Amino acid sequence: MIRKLERYAPPGFELKAELGTILFLSVASLLVSFMFFLRFREAYNLLFEFENGVKVLLPNAQMPDFETLSKDAFSLFGALSLCILCFIWFHYRYLKFETKSVYLMLRLPNRFEYHMRCWAIPLAFLVLSYLAIALLKAVYFNYYLRMVPLSAWPPGQSMHLWSVIL
Numbered sequence: 243m244i245r246k247l248e249r250y251a252p253p254g255f256e257l258k259a260e261l262g263t264i265l266f267l268s269v270a271s272l273l274v275s276f277m278f279f280l281r282f283r284e285a286y287n288l289l290f291e292f293e294n295g296v297k298v299l300l301p302n303a304q305m306p307d308f309e310t311l312s313k314d315a316f317s318l319f320g321a322l323s324l325c326i327l328c329f330i331w332f333h334y335r336y337l338k339f340e341t342k343s344v345y346l347m348l349r350l351p352n353r354f355e356y357h358m359r360c361w362a363i364p365l366a367f368l369v370l371s372y373l374a375i376a377l378l379k380a381v382y383f384n385y386y387l388r389m390v391p392l393s394a395w396p397p398g399q400s401m402h403l404w405s406v407i408l
Contacts (some may be wrong), residue, residue, distance in 0.1 A: 250358065251363055263325065267318070271316075272378075274315065286390070305390045337356070
């Protein structure tokens with residue numbers, strides 16, 4: 243797979259290190275996003291009390307809205323995006339100072355080959371990270387919808403459906 247991706251990287255660039263960094267940050271971002279479940283469980287347990295060994299919903303119990311519970315869960319994805327954007331700069335720097343093949347790259351028949359090799363892989367991973375954020379938010383919001391009793395919904399939560407995904 244790395245051989246296929248080398249076509250979209252600067253010639254001679256150490257792609258394994260870049261992919262390793264992106265993979266590490268992606269897994270770390272995913273693990274940090276699981277903080278949502280910890281916050282959800284804490285808030286969910288405050289909705290109930292035990293009476294005679296039975297879990298009973300409190301009369302005026304209200305769950306915090308989804309945005310409050312998922313506030314910091316996706317923070318590391320921002321660092322991942324910033325890191326991916328830095329790789330674009332690293333690619334340009336590598337071509338200009340280490341290989342000194344900028345002039346050769348600009349003389350190729352495809353005028354955009356130079357820029358494509360600097361932007362292709364980072365932009366692909368940036369799009370994948372935003373798709374992962376949207377998918378995780380949709381899964382977490384579906385979990386929120388299924389688990390919170392209707393009487394404990396915060397006011398206006400059903401009107402914020404699009405703000406959850408965007």
